[in-house]
Amino acid sequence: MKLDQSVVLITGANRGIGLEFARQALARGARRVYAAARDPASVRLEGVMPLRLDVTDPAQVIAAAKDYGDVTLVVNNAGIAMPGGFLADTDLSATRRQLETNFIGMLQMAQAFAPVLAKNGGGALLNVLSIASWINRPVLGTYGASKSAAWALTNGLRHELREQGTQVTALHMGFVDTDLTRGMEVPKSTPQDIVRLAYEGLEAGAMEVLADDITRQVKQSLSTPAAAYLAAV
Template identity: 55%
Template sequence: MNIKDSVVFITGANRGLGLAFAKAALAAGARKVYGAARDPKTITLPGVVPVALDVTQPAQIEAAVRACGDVSVLVNNAGISRGSNLLGPDSVAAARAELETNFFGPWALSRAFAPVLAANGGGAIVNVLSALAWTTFPSVATYSATKSAAWSLSNGLRNELAGQGTQVVSVHVGYMDTDMAAHVDAPKTSPDEVARLAYEGVEKGLPEVLADAISRGLKQGFSSDTPPYAQVPAA
């Protein structure tokens, strides 16, 4: 499908990658762009329709679906990281909070918008995942677990929505130049580039977009005797 003349709904659209998705959709000629955020007043990009949405709140999801019945592309971008390992005193609470936003949120949005997408010709769902779906470090272990779950979710949704003609595109990326990775001293990919590649993947009908060298390298290592996810990171 084409982004031009489509109607795009983006979660977490007020900053970072979500804002880049909104800019890229407008640049590609989308007919309408909905920008969802917990506080709709933070959606300030001209041409974007603000939507109040906390992806962990079912009532707000239902309200968004009722108000946005013309959507043809859903971008599940909203995500959080608590920076937690697996054995710390607050790790279970951190994981539950991350799962609500990173896994159950996209699942709920996809279920709710699936009939809308079907009615509008099938359309597409773009799930923003991470290179950390395929590897992990102690400082982001719970986050990695939620992104692994979201990867499985994307693959399952792709199977179940194929019959109605809905594409499901998983986007994997390592370090991006956003607030979430501001503390990382390493090369980072521009969120504008990630958004561009993601929409390009939609238009090409790809099931998966590997948006940087980190994600591509990890995926290529899957068949090795010591795949990346089995390697213990250096201290």
């Protein structure tokens, strides 16, 4: 999947990684970039077309697929993260909110845009996941569950969309220096590096992009007796 002359739709494109996806899509020669956000007025990047899209609203997702039928790449970036483990979320509100956005929202986008991508020659889905797809610790337990579900969704979509020629690429990374991680004293990658590696992997036909060292280490550990998700720390 080449970015040059592509038509890209990016969810959650008003800030952070989503905004950087839009910037680099333009720099890589995308013919058109739709920058989707709940509030399109919050998209202030010159050269993109802002559009109103809440991925948790089925009507808005269906309307977007109908109105923007020239899309060849969907970057499923919209997501939320709420701190806390499973036992702390006694009313399940955090779990439900994160699953609704991070899993159901991504699924609805795939269902709505799969026919659009097929019509336009196959195209690609780039799903923004996380190292938390594989590790569920109390600090981000319920968030991790939503990203684990999104990883399973991505792996399933890859097989379901293969026949129509749609590339499905998963992006995994650790902490990134955005508003989402402000105040967290942990090593962080830059949005610029993460997006650059994501697009490089997409253009190379990669099924998964592991965008930093810690993510590569965790993924490698999964097939060993010392898998990272078993460790206490």
